[in-house]
Amino acid sequence: MHPITLNYEKSSNYIKEGDLAAYAAAIKQCHEMLHQGTGPGSDYRGWLDLPANYDREEIRRIKAAAEDIRGQAEVFLVVGIGGSYLGARAALEMLRHSFYNELPADQRGGPRIYFAGHNLSSAYMRHLLDIVGDKEIFLNIISKSGTTTEPALAFGLLKDFMENKYGKMEASRRIYVTTDRQRGKLRELAEAEGYESFVIPDDIGGRYSVLTPVGLLPMAAAGIDIEEVLLGAQAAAKDLMADDWRDNHAYRYAAIRNILYEKGFITEILVSYEPQLASFGEWFKQLFGESEGKEGKGIFPAAVNFSTDLHSLGQYIQEGRRHIFETVLNVEKSSEEIRLQAGEIDMGFNYLAGKPLSFVNEKAMEGTITAHVKGGAPNLIINVPELTPYYFGYMTYFFQKACALSGYLLGVNPFDQPGVEAYKKEMRELLR
Numbered sequence: 001m002h003p004i005t006l007n008y009e010k011s012s013n014y015i016k017e018g019d020l021a022a023y024a025a026a027i028k029q030c031h032e033m034l035h036q037g038t039g040p041g042s043d044y045r046g047w048l049d050l051p052a053n054y055d056r057e058e059i060r061r062i063k064a065a066a067e068d069i070r071g072q073a074e075v076f077l078v079v080g081i082g083g084s085y086l087g088a089r090a091a092l093e094m095l096r097h098s099f100y101n102e103l104p105a106d107q108r109g110g111p112r113i114y115f116a117g118h119n120l121s122s123a124y125m126r127h128l129l130d131i132v133g134d135k136e137i138f139l140n141i142i143s144k145s146g147t148t149t150e151p152a153l154a155f156g157l158l159k160d161f162m163e164n165k166y167g168k169m170e171a172s173r174r175i176y177v178t179t180d181r182q183r184g185k186l187r188e189l190a191e192a193e194g195y196e197s198f199v200i201p202d203d204i205g206g207r208y209s210v211l212t213p214v215g216l217l218p219m220a221a222a223g224i225d226i227e228e229v230l231l232g233a234q235a236a237a238k239d240l241m242a243d244d245w246r247d248n249h250a251y252r253y254a255a256i257r258n259i260l261y262e263k264g265f266i267t268e269i270l271v272s273y274e275p276q277l278a279s280f281g282e283w284f285k286q287l288f289g290e291s292e293g294k295e296g297k298g299i300f301p302a303a304v305n306f307s308t309d310l311h312s313l314g315q316y317i318q319e320g321r322r323h324i325f326e327t328v329l330n331v332e333k334s335s336e337e338i339r340l341q342a343g344e345i346d347m348g349f350n351y352l353a354g355k356p357l358s359f360v361n362e363k364a365m366e367g368t369i370t371a372h373v374k375g376g377a378p379n380l381i382i383n384v385p386e387l388t389p390y391y392f393g394y395m396t397y398f399f400q401k402a403c404a405l406s407g408y409l410l411g412v413n414p415f416d417q418p419g420v421e422a423y424k425k426e427m428r429e430l431l432r
């Protein structure tokens with residue numbers, strides 16, 4: 001399998017070879033901090049060796065639970081927020097049919113999957129109940145702390161609904177809990193109610209947890225081959241071990257982000273040309289936003305889906321204030337192929353007859369990169385061979401490692417999120 005690689009040729013006006021060389025010593029030092037556990041937040045590095053240390057018994061239980069869910073559920077509800085939600089959603093959207101929930105049951109091969117607990121909207125909850133109320137429901141509540149307001153309230157409502165529908169015992173059989181091994185209200189509830197539960201390891205924080213049961217159970221319930229996901233992560237862990245930026249694409253990316261940041265490019269936009277990657281962009285925003293945005297520092301992470309957003313944000317990116325660089329996810333092989341036919345495209349595009357639509361998408365990407373670079377937005381290109389479970393595992397590990405190193409280069413603790421508490425405190429006071 002090909003690795004994921006970073007190409008920064010299109011940013012050569014902004015990044016000189018000397019810039020990276022000047023970072024070489026700092027990269028080695030931050031690599032040591034990360035791997036030896038001498039940096040801030042070192043208690044939360046469990047994700048680093050996770051691919052080599054999977055708990056095989058936990059994987060077996062995840063697969064068994066997923067089989068039960070796939071065999072019996074019409075609807076699988078995944079309840080969580082932030083790191084307990086975004087990774088699973090990114091995986092499902094990247095690896096499943098774009099209209100997965102709308103497919104006939106025999107083509108889907110498993111339950112429809114809906115998310116809850118990632119907002120406090122009454123309309124969302126009412127509409128969700130309208131859709132799932134008369135279906136066979138299974139549910140996975142995911143919360144490491146077991147105290148987060150949004151999933152706690154959504155779970156309370158859905159649990160009540162399921163207990164009224166099925167009775168307490170049958171509802172308990174249909175509820176799976178993913179939480180801390182020992183701590184928190186959700187762990188207590190799981191023990192008291194006899195829910196089957198999965199563990200989020202102590203040394204893995206929310207936004208680094210997608211390759212734990214947090215992401216793996218929803219993926220397996222959707223029929224995604226989680227062994228392939230784990231293989232991809234293992235390959236990434238092996239490929240991204242070097243402490244030299246020339247041999248480590250994740251570190252090269254981390255260093256270039258910091259170089260651009262120092263040159264005034266304080267906003268990074270993750271760009272994809274596949275709508276299947278839209279939620280991956282949301283996962284990316286949380287990973288980098290919570291890891292780096294602190295102490296008055298940090299690149300602001302954004303995400304767009306082109307060509308859709310070329311017709312909204314494209315104008316700003318091309319000609320607005322110059323503080324943006326782009327990181328383009330270049331998917332080398334489209335998961336589907338559709339050929340354009342003459343007659344179907346006679347609004348002036350007949351010259352494209354016979355070409356695959358992915359060819360047009362590719363030219364849109366190349367043209368956009370050229371235009372944006374000319375307009376003053378450096379572009380980095382991350383080459384992803386294809387959108388498969390293997391590369392989902394590889395990509396998530398790649399970005400996690402880049403993020404951790406980038407945070408250390410920036411001089412912050414990439415594993416805490418003290419600022420997230422501020423709104424919770426204000427909200428709780430108002431609620432009380």
Ligand code: PA5
Nearest residue numbers: 082083084143144145148206207
């Ligand atoms: O990265 C993090 O730690 C956070 O974004 C959490 O994932 C998020 O706040 C949800 O927390 P919990 O899993 O405790 O409900």
